[in-house]
Amino acid sequence: MNKKLIQHCKGLDRKAQREMVNHLSPFLFPICRRYSKNFEDAKDLLQEALILIFNNMEQCKTAEVIPFKSWCKKITINNALAKLRKKSHQTEAISDTSVQPSAIPNIYSQLNIEDILKLLQLIPEAHRTVFNLSIMDGYTHKEIAGFLNIKESSSRTFLVRARQSLQKLIKKQGNTFVAREEE
Amino acid sequence: MENNNLENNIRDSFEHYLPQLDNDEIWDNIEPHLKKKKKRRFFFIWFLGGITLLGFLFMYFSNTEVPPTQYHQANNKSEAIVSSKVSEDPSIIASSTDSKIEQAIIEKEYPTSKTQAIIETSYVVQKSANTSSPLSINSDFPTVENEISISNDKIIPPESMVESTVLENEILEQEVNVVAEKTIKEELTAQESIVEESPLVVESIDEDLEEIVEEIKEEEKEEKAPKVIDPFKNTVRWFIQPTASAIAPLRILNARQGFGETNYLKERKETERQLEAFAFGLNVQAQTQRGFVMMTGIEIQRLNGRMDFEEKTETQETVVGIISTTENALGETIRVNSGLKERTTRTTRAQRYFNHHTFVNVPIGIGKFWHKPKYDLRFMTGLDINVYHNFRGLIKGENGDLDLRHKESAAFDQVFKRKTGLGFWLSTEFHKPMNERFSWSIAPKIQLPFSKITQDDYALRQRFINISLTLGANYLIQSKKNKK
Known part of the structure; x- marks a missing residue:
């Protein structure tokens, strides 16, 4: 990706947009994956994010690569959050469901990305979202509160609970990832 | 410590995450939803202009004959030569051969x-x-x-x-x-x-x-000059043409790009009506020997609109009145409690305002002239250059209040442009000659503005497409050559 490619994309050049998909997909897909339940949902999120990015590129004032990537990331996260909000309206409030030990992945040998994703899926959605926004994407609690329309204190609480849930899940397996890391 | 390790590990895992994605499939899915490249705004205009120019060129090269002297009416008193040269040598006797x-x-x-x-x-x-x-x-x-x-x-x-x-x-x-x-x-x-x-x-x-x-x-x-004006003897004939037009303005009001149908737009559309418009102009036309016409002039347009505004007021007052009544089993009122109570009065007053747009345009055009037995026909097209725009009246603001806008107010610049730019126009003039110099004309005309009259950052975009009928009086100005 370079400045020229970004400018071509702003000019709605189809070839440049196609090229940009190759650059943006590996960068944005992990973000989508974190905010979605499964691979297919993540793919849908990615496609929606790409459409939003390409159709609103004139609003991105910079053509520099790093700010552009940040802008794309922000759009992707915003889109994911909008989806979650929409979903929360359609479904009942997320309850603090207990962890299903049977669904715990085997993390004795190595905690790979799929295991992490599965672990993340096991914690409540609100907790997971706050965890993603705070730990993975680096937003402050004030910003998260704004995004999710919750109180700052709630955001902090959700993060603490998310951490506890993750640790609990790992410990329940008997051989925690944390312990392995310390060794 | 445990938390940090866990979080760092998760971050690292995601950083090195290389998903197996089929980018072609993603592209195929998103491409139909992407914006298409905008065609250049002026493409259509240039296309039209090019076609018109080609038409004129075709007519120019295909019609090389000088039009006949149909304007000439033989003058009994005059013995002037109409379209030929009098031989300077009156002798009809040549050599002996x-x-x-x-x-x-x-x-x-x-x-x-x-x-x-x-x-x-x-x-x-x-x-x-x-x-x-x-x-x-x-x-x-x-x-x-x-x-x-x-x-x-x-x-x-x-x-x-x-x-x-x-x-x-x-x-x-x-x-x-x-x-x-x-x-x-x-x-x-x-x-x-x-x-x-x-x-x-x-x-x-x-x-x-x-x-x-x-x-x-x-x-x-x-060596008297011929008294009869020969319209085709001089290469260019000049006309002066005062005009008056009745206009049916078509107001185009829409939201700024990407804003869709906003509530403010709906309110403005519901409350405002464009009524009528009229214009006066003074043009100068030059007609060449081959029937080509060029024109310029000045036109003052006035567009009048109406706005219906409902002013809602709410007043609260304390009045003495019945607060409660007590009835017995038979439904008879046995006790009435009266006292002070609040009364709210809501008044809706419908008001009507008239708004006025004034435009001063400089039209520049080219055209072709055809002479018919009973009338003359001119096909004209060109550009309108707007040099002045003013608005006097009231418009409903985004906050629901009425704002006064006019050229002198600072608010004017927030909404309207003082010069609206270029516009395209097209007209067909029918001329009825009354005598050698004077003719009446009637011309249906359409004016299409290239740009809006509102500012770029204003919430709405407004422009007028004018369909008009122009009445004109054409007067042939005698050239200096003929005066001599």
């Missing part, structure tokens, strides 16, 4: 009536000198009687002249010698002597000839 005589006659195409009379007389003279020729019996040959009967107002068609010349040439082939390089008078004198000998001569011509010759000489000395 026949061919020279023929040449001299051909050079005198389109003679005036009096000149014609002399030329025709000379035919007779020539003919009479050849009465011995068997060809002279030819009945087609113009006789003296025929020539005298020619009206002074008529123009001899060149075809008959050529025909006569050919016949004359045939006659003169019988070795007729004519004295060369004589003046008209001398020639006529010579002719008289011949005429006397000729059996075809009519005596009455002799007296007339001298008078005619004298008159012609006087005229040539004076």
